[in-house]
Amino acid sequence: MRLIKLHEVMSSTGLARSxxxxxxxxxxxxxxxxxGAxxxxxxxxxxxxxxxxxxxERDEQS
Structure with missing residues (x-):
C-alpha cells in the first residue's frame, strides 16, 4: 500500500486542489x-x- 501526497493526486486525476x-x-x-498536524x-x-x-461512468453513458 502506498500513500501519495496532494501534488501526485492532482497529477494523477487532472483535478485542481480546490x-x-x-x-x-x-x-x-x-x-x-x-x-500529522x-x-x-x-x-x-x-x-x-x-x-x-x-x-x-463515461463508458456507460456512451
Whole structure:
C-alpha cells in the first residue's frame, strides 16, 4: 500500500486542489489519511479506483 501526497493526486486525476477538496466535502472522492498536524495523503489504490470508476461512468453513458 502506498500513500501519495496532494501534488501526485492532482497529477494523477487532472483535478485542481480546490476541486479535490470540494469532492471530499461532497463525499465523492476517497478520504485522505492524516499523517500529522498539517499533513495528509491518499491511498494510491483508492485514487486509482476512483479514476477507473469515472472511466466506467463515461463508458456507460456512451
Amino acid at each position: 476541486t479535490i477538496y470540494k469532492y471530499l466535502e461532497e463525499g465523492c472522492f476517497p478520504k485522505s489519511v492524516s499523517l 498539517r499533513a495528509v495523503a491518499w491511498v494510491e489504490s483508492e485514487v486509482q479506483e476512483w479514476i477507473l470508476s469515472k472511466i466506467e
